[in-house]
Amino acid sequence: xxxxxxxxxxxxxxxxxxxxxxxxxxxxxxxxxxxxxxxxxxxxxxxxxxxxxxxxxxxxxxxxxxxxxxxxxxxxxxxxxxxxxxxxxxxxxxxxxxxxxxxxxxxxxxxxxx
Amino acid sequence: xxxxxxxxxxxxxxxxxxxxxxxxxxxxxxxxxxxxxxxxxxxxxxxxxxxxxxxxxxxxxxxxxxxxxxxxxxxxxxxxxxxxxxxxxxxxxxxxxxxxxxxxxxxxxxxxxx
Numbered sequence: 094x095x096x097x098x099x100x101x102x103x104x105x106x107x108x109x110x111x112x113x114x115x116x117x118x119x120x121x122x123x124x125x126x127x128x129x130x131x132x133x134x135x136x137x138x139x140x141x142x143x144x145x146x147x148x149x150x151x152x153x154x155x156x157x158x159x160x161x162x163x164x165x166x167x168x169x170x171x172x173x174x175x176x177x178x179x180x181x182x183x184x185x186x187x188x189x190x191x192x193x194x195x196x197x198x199x200x201x202x203x204x205x206x207x
Numbered sequence: 208x209x210x211x212x213x214x215x216x217x218x219x220x221x222x223x224x225x226x227x228x229x230x231x232x233x234x235x236x237x238x239x240x241x242x243x244x245x246x247x248x249x250x251x252x253x254x255x256x257x258x259x260x261x262x263x264x265x266x267x268x269x270x271x272x273x274x275x276x277x278x279x280x281x282x283x284x285x286x287x288x289x290x291x292x293x294x295x296x297x298x299x300x301x302x303x304x305x306x307x308x309x310x311x312x313x314x315x316x317x318x319x320x321x
Binding site: 099100101102103104118119121123124126149151153168170171172173174175176177198200202 | 213214215216217218232233235237238240263265267282284285286287288289290291312314316
C-alpha cells in the first residue's frame with residue numbers, strides 16, 4: 094500500500110517568479126512557519142523590514158545578503174545558515190541569488206507565545 | 208567590520224556519532240526547535256515514539272525511513288521532505304542513512320500554544 098509522499102521544500106517552485114513567493118506551512122496563534130522563495134529580489138532601496146514578530150530564519154538553497162540597520166557589512170547567507178531576527182530589529186535583504194532560486198524557511202513568533 | 212557569521216545547520220557535525228545528537232536551537236514555552244543528527248540509528252525494534260507534542264519535521268540531508276503504527280509501508284524521506292506528526296501518533300524511525308549523516312530540523316509544539 095503506497096503511502097502519500099511527504100511534501101518537499103524544494104518541490105513546486107515556479108520557474109518564473111515576479112515577487113517573492115510566500116507559503117504558510119504551519120500556523121498556530123503562537124507562531125507561523127513559512128517557505129519563502131526568492132529569485133533575485135531584494136528589499137527596495139531605503140526600505141527596512143520592521144516586524145512585530147521575532148523571526149528565526151534559515152536559508153536552504155541559493156544565497157542572500159542581509160543587512161541590519163546600523164551595520165556596514167552585508168551578512169552573506171549560504172545554505173544551512175540560520176539566524177534569529179528579533180522583533181523590530183530593522184533589516185533588509187540586500188540581494189538574493191540571481192541565478193538559483195533561494196529557498197528560506199522562516200519561523201515567526203511573538204513573545205506572547207513565549 | 209566583519210560580521211559574526213550565521214550558524215549553519217550542517218556545521219559542527221561530529222565525525223563519530225554513537226547516539227543521535229539533539230541540539231535545541233530555539234525554545235519558548237510554546238515550542239522548541241531542534242537540530243537532530245542521525246548516523247544510521249533507528250528506533251529499537253518494537254519501540255514506538257508516542258509524543259506529548261506535535262512535531263513538524265523536515266529532513267535536510269541524508270535519508271530516513273519513517274513507519275507509522277498501523278501502516279505497512281515505511282515512508283522514505285529525502286532532503287527537503289517534511290511532514291507533521293500529530294501528538295500521540297505512534298511512529299518509529301525504521302532506518303537512517305548509514306553513510307551520510309542525516310540532519311533533521313524538528314519543531315515541537317503543543318496545542319496550548321495554539
